[in-house]
Amino acid sequence: MFDNIPVVSWLLLGGRCRACGAPVSVRYPVVEIITALLFVLIAAMTPPGPLLASRWTLTSALIVLFAIDLEHQILPNVITLPGILVGFLFSLVGPPGWLASLVGILVGAGLLYAVAGLYYLVRREEGLGMGDVKMLAMLGAFLGWRAVLLTIVLSSFAGALIGLGLMLTSRGGLKYALPFGTFLAVGAMVAMLQGDEIIGWYLGFFEGL
Numbered sequence: 082m083f084d085n086i087p088v089v090s091w092l093l094l095g096g097r098c099r100a101c102g103a104p105v106s107v108r109y110p111v112v113e114i115i116t117a118l119l120f121v122l123i124a125a126m127t128p129p130g131p132l133l134a135s136r137w138t139l140t141s142a143l144i145v146l147f148a149i150d151l152e153h154q155i156l157p158n159v160i161t162l163p164g165i166l167v168g169f170l171f172s173l174v175g176p177p178g179w180l181a182s183l184v185g186i187l188v189g190a191g192l193l194y195a196v197a198g199l200y201y202l203v204r205r206e207e208g209l210g211m212g213d214v215k216m217l218a219m220l221g222a223f224l225g226w227r228a229v230l231l232t233i234v235l236s237s238f239a240g241a242l243i244g245l246g247l248m249l250t251s252r253g254g255l256k257y258a259l260p261f262g263t264f265l266a267v268g269a270m271v272a273m274l275q276g277d278e279i280i281g282w283y284l285g286f287f288e289g290l
Contacts, residue, residue: 087113108148116144119270126274131175136273138167139223143266146216150262156212161219168222177225185221189229193217213261220269227280228272236261236268 091110098105119140127133142164150156165186172182193214221229240259272279 087117112144112148116141119144123274131171135168135171135175135223138171139164139220139273140270142219143269147263147266150212150260150266154260156216156262158212158215161212161215164219165215165222168219168224171223172225177228181225181227182222185224185226185229186218187221188226189217189219189221189233190214192230192233213265216262216265220265224269224273224276228269228276231272231276231280232265232268234268235271236264239267240264 088110091105091107094105096105096107097103120137123136123140124133127136142160146156146160169179169182169186172179177185217229217233220232224232240261243264244259
């Protein structure tokens with residue numbers, strides 16, 4: 082039990098397993114520190130109640146999906162599929178509300194599935210995995226349709242910038258596979274915490290037209 086205390090156990094054991102002495106990657110305490118910081122940030126920005134529990138739950142899933150997709154380029158169904166149901170259940174007792182959640186599931190999954198299908202028709206090869214589709218459905222369930230659209234825009238923009246940077250530095254070509262789930266995770270965090278402000282700022286450009 083004492084070997085599983087976040088960060089502290091890793092430091093006390095010198096980054097090694099007590100039983101066999103094998104090295105334990107530094108990414109574990111890093112992820113634990115990031116998780117703690119995000120939980121504190123979310124608690125400071127969210128009143129106590131169902132919304133706070135929902136945001137903590139989604140954040141936990143996003144951290145895991147970010148790390149797994151970054152290293153292995155997979156988004157496990159064991160996280161995304163139950164996440165769709167959990168997100169919708171949270172919407173029954175708090176924001177974004179069940180209707181926005183249901184529409185978010187359909188928009189999140191449907192839009193990306195359509196993009197993947199169009200890419201396949203044009204290029205005759207898969208450009209997006211179904212894991213991304215399921216992850217977006219999960220995000221739609223937790224955040225609602227407006228925030229999931231913002232997540233798609235933010236993550237696509239970030240992915241395009243990183244992809245362009247890799248091409249310019251000769252580290253990747255046009256077919257270099259980027260872990261899109263990692264960008265979705267970052268975009269979803271921004272949309273969750275600042276989505277209303279960003280959407281309001283954007284819509285402000287159209288006032289008075």
